[in-house]
Amino acid sequence: MFASLSSNTATTDTPNSQSSLTEWLDYMQQIHVSAIDMGLSRVLPVAEYLGVVQSAKDDAYVFTVAGTNGKGSTTAVISAMCQAAGYKTALYQSPHxxxxxxxxxxxxxxxxxETLIAAFSKVEDARLQCELTLSFFEMTTLAALLIFAEADCDVWVLEVGLGGRLDVVNIIDPDMAVITNIGIDHVDWLGDNVEAIGAEKAGILRDGITLIYGDTEMPNSVQQLIKTHHATCYQVGQNFSYHIEDTQIWQYSNAAVTLQLPRPALSLINTANALSAVLASPLNVDISAIENALQTVKLAGRFDARELADRHWLFDVAHNEQGVNFLLAQLVPLWQQHISSQPDNQPNKKTGTIKMLFSMLGDKDIEMVVQSLSDPQLPISNWFIAEIDHPRAATIEQLQNALSAHVDPAHIQVFSDLQQATHTVIDNSQPQDLIVVCGSFHTIGEALSTLEAH
Structure with a gap:
């Protein structure tokens, strides 16, 4: 049964075309009973009323990307390659x-x-006509799809928000599916084992589709759904591969081509998955477009090194086992390079340390992340922790309990919010130090907002 409008709508004034984006976003966060509400039964009638499903089917080539980690990097690279080849390319990612x-x-x-507000208004009108409530993510995703349809984009690159089978992005039939990897995450919604999670993520498959699978291990549930849909699967390590040539060049290979390419600022496995998807598609993307894309593509918050406030910063959204392992694999050599680059005439050469600005959501495995980050090869001198401004934020008590088993309490500083923690880590660090910010998209977002104001 559809949720009734009267039973789930909060008593709040509906914005209009003159309202601000903030007012619209605040409104959409209040009109549904839960922030996450898996399923397509409510969103499909609204999508059909808006015509976005048919528009994507008739007018665009659609890449849909699911997976536990690496979705953002993969979608960014696909989008950059298609855009460089001259296609009008739409990119949908989350969160921000x-x-x-x-x-x-x-x-x-x-x-x-203005474009977002106009789309939100149309989605709200359609929602009311259908007498349904929608979650914030459903409303905003529908608005994005409507914008892409009205802009008559040639290519849509869509990142799944949560899972796959029941995610609102899955109302659009993809022409090409990508699953980056499958790990344990979002257990409350997807299950607590890779077979259950794999079945959810492989829910983006359609009959006869091509799937790029970016991990060497594949759950049986995914294999079965590939067979059920008679899909063609290209898997890393079997159908395509990559390796590093040097600091500037990497090599990609499949049965048809071997390419020497410039190294991007993003993960090579995610880049290889994206390139495989583009090459397997019927789109006309030549080598020059691929090279141009790889030289320019970036993604904030993914092993994102910056110089800000006279300090060295590294931002990474790592918040689960795979994400943290990937971060560590790059962070250890980066740190070694960082300390070796100190000028010889600097008195405190190679005495820099790592300062960790850290917070997470409460439904994540915080202790596992902390344990992994407590790598003996990384001299983390201090942890600066605070609660994220988010309904699902881990409490200070949760953060401290997770840290207590692996970090000396004398090295932990607690703050009321990320803004205060960010200012303090600047004041308590030196130019030769490295400040690592990780644990959540929200941790990085709040730290960056503070630094921009700073």
Whole structure:
């Protein structure tokens, strides 16, 4: 049964076309009973009323990307390659770091507040006509799809928000599916084992589709769904591979081609998955477009090194086992390079330390992340922790309990919010130190907002 409008709508004034983007976002966070509400039964009638499903089917080539980690990097690379080849390319990602508009891009540019507000208004009208309530993610995703349809984009690159089978992105039939990897995450919604999670993520498959699978291990549930849908699967390590040539070049190979390519600023496994998807598609993307894309593509918050406030910073959204392991694999050599690059005439050469600005959501395995980050090869001198401004934020008590088993309490500083923690880590660090910010998209977003104001 559809949820009735009267039983789930909060008593709040509906914004209009003159309202601000913030007012619309606040409104959409209040009108449904839960922030996460898996399923397509409510969202499909609204999508059909808006015509976005048919528009994608008739007018665009659609890449849909699911997976536990690496979705953002993979979608960014696919989008960059298609755009470089001359296609009008739509990119939908979530969540954002600093600005909601980051989620909805056309040809690399964030859409305007005005464009979003117009789309939100149309989605709200359609929702009311269908007498349904929608969650914040459902409302905003429908708005993004409507914007892409109205802009008549050639290519849609869609990142799944949670899982796959029941995620609102899955109302659009993909032409090409990508599953980056499958790990344990979001257990409350997807299950606590890779077989159950794999079945959810492989729910993006359609009959006869091509799937790029970016991990060497594949759950039986995914294998079975590939057979059920008579899908063609290209898997890393079996159908394509990659390796590093040097600091500037990497090599990609499949049965048809071997390419020497410039190294991007993003993960090579995610880049290889993205390239495999583009090469397996019927799109005309030549080598020059691929090279141009790899030289320019970036993604905030994914092993994102910056110089800010006279300090060295590294931002990474790692919040689960796979994400942290990937972070460590790159962070250890980066740190070694960092300390070896200190000038010889600097008195405190190689005495820098790592300062960890850290917070997570409460439904994540915080202790596992902390244990992994407590790597003896990384001299983390201090942890700066605070609660994220989010309904699902881990409490200070949760963070301290997770840290207590692996970190000397004398090295932990507690703050009321991320803004205060960010200012303090600047004041308590030196130019030769490295400040690592990780644990959640929200941790990075709040730290970056503070630094921008700083």
């Amino acid at each position: 770091l600093s600005c909601f508009n980051e989620r909805v891009r056309i040809n690399g540019d964030m859409v305007s507040d």
